[in-house]
Amino acid sequence: EVQLVESGGSVVRPGGSLRLSCAASGFRFDDHGMNWVRQAPGKGLEWVSGINWNGGSTGQVDSVKGRFTISRDNARNSLFLQMNGLRAEDTALYLCARSRGVNWNYVDFDYWGQGTLVTVSS
Amino acid sequence: DIVMTQSPDSLAVSLGERATINCKSSQSVLYSLNNENYLAWYQQKPGQPPKLLIYWASNRESGVPDRFSGSGSGTDFTLTISSLQAEDVAVYYCQQYETTPPTFGQGTRLELK
Numbered sequence: 743e744v745q746l747v748e749s750g751g752s753v754v755r756p757g758g759s760l761r762l763s764c765a766a767s768g769f770r771f772d773d774h775g776m777n778w779v780r781q782a783p784g785k786g787l788e789w790v791s792g793i794n795w796n797g798g799s800t801g802q803v804d805s806v807k808g809r810f811t812i813s814r815d816n817a818r819n820s821l822f823l824q825m826n827g828l829r830a831e832d833t834a835l836y837l838c839a840r841s842r843g844v845n846w847n848y849v850d851f852d853y854w855g856q857g858t859l860v861t862v863s864s
Numbered sequence: 865d866i867v868m869t870q871s872p873d874s875l876a877v878s879l880g881e882r883a884t885i886n887c888k889s890s891q892s893v894l895y896s897l898n899n900e901n902y903l904a905w906y907q908q909k910p911g912q913p914p915k916l917l918i919y920w921a922s923n924r925e926s927g928v929p930d931r932f933s934g935s936g937s938g939t940d941f942t943l944t945i946s947s948l949q950a951e952d953v954a955v956y957y958c959q960q961y962e963t964t965p966p967t968f969g970q971g972t973r974l975e976l977k
Binding site: 786787788789800803804818837839842847848849850851853854855856857 | 869902904906913914916918919925945955957959961962964965966968969970971
């Protein structure tokens with residue numbers, strides 16, 4: 743059974759940093775691109791960042807470029823999101839989503855985790 | 865970025881009746897080299913993550929009931945639930961993945977009448 747379990751969310755002050763993790767199991771991790779998608783409270787879905795199977799290709803939405811960095815450790819079946827310079831508008835549930843196939847782009851997302859909540863507030 | 869616009873924002877349908885949700889993209893998501901529409905539909909129930917229902921606009925994901933179907937091409941797409949069941953109450957999102965960044969519609973809330 744495919745499982746994606748996020749962790750690392752918490753309350754942080756504006757300008758602060760957090761590192762989110764997503765632990766994957768039930769499938770061959772390095773056969774899939776991976777993504778972070780966020781959902782502000784009561785709002786819709788926004789893709790944040792993606793990474794291909796070996797970390798050689800990444801992408802981010804413009805609003806997080808220069809602040810967020812996605813990475814992965816295939817030996818540990820884990821996906822990460824380093825978040826720096828956090829802003830109030832980054833407050834959201836951050837969900838880990840698996841790509842269909844090895845890329846992060848040009849594919850749908852076939853499995854999702856439950857998410858980890860990030861709150862940016864003074 | 866491609867803007868995805870869903871209609872209606874909310875919809876109330878009786879049990880056993882048909883539900884239809886529309887999704888329009890600001891530019892075509894049909895990739896000419898493989899003739900595929902890069903369009904997916906997701907279902908999100910309260911307190912749960914999204915679940916993939918349809919990909920390539922009309923391919924049903926494994927395990928999804930056949931009352932769910934997707935259609936359309938280019939810029940106009942439809943998700944149809946042929947006979948609404950109580951467990952289908954949820955918010956539905958379309959997503960394009962033809963260009964970067966992938967973008968989602970604003971969601972359509974489906975309720976029981």
